Amino acid sequence: MAKALTVVEELCNGCRLCEMACSFLQAKEYNPSKSKIKIIKVEEIMLEDAEVAVIAYGISSRAALSAVRKARKDGVKAGLLRLITIWPFPEKHVSRIARKAKAIIVPEMNYGQLVREVERAARPTPVVLLSKLGEEPHRPSEIVEAIRRL
Ligand code: SF4
Numbered sequence: 001m002a003k004a005l006t007v008v009e010e011l012c013n014g015c016r017l018c019e020m021a022c023s024f025l026q027a028k029e030y031n032p033s034k035s036k037i038k039i040i041k042v043e044e045i046m047l048e049d050a051e052v053a054v055i056a057y058g059i060s061s062r063a064a065l066s067a068v069r070k071a072r073k074d075g076v077k078a079g080l081l082r083l084i085t086i087w088p089f090p091e092k093h094v095s096r097i098a099r100k101a102k103a104i105i106v107p108e109m110n111y112g113q114l115v116r117e118v119e120r121a122a123r124p125t126p127v128v129l130l131s132k133l134g135e136e137p138h139r140p141s142e143i144v145e146a147i148r149r150l
Pocket of ligand 1: 011
């Protein structure tokens, strides 16, 4: 008998507590990899017609949103995919966006971890890593500059 769980997108905040509860029921440990439920949660902003997509997670998302809004004001069709959860990786979302975009920018506060997953899902669309190290997050202007350079 086929069974399905449905998450109501608008009501789910991506907290993943259901994964934790399921993993405990399945394996008596709080480990999402043991869960039968997999939550993938993203927010798509101005991506319908985006030629340049920014994909961001965590603290980088705020600057990415400002950058995308600024780029739009400047006449560039930019959009943001904000990843609320990153595992399982939202491959289908990324590959759908990549089919329409001419390039993707990934701002990250490290040498590039998320970017590898994005490259794999977005192939053959070019993916640009905007890496930043240290405690200072990206400034929106840095992301806008990266969008302009494409
Ligand atoms: S992630 Fe799971 S527990 Fe959290 S709001 Fe969504 S459905 Fe509910």
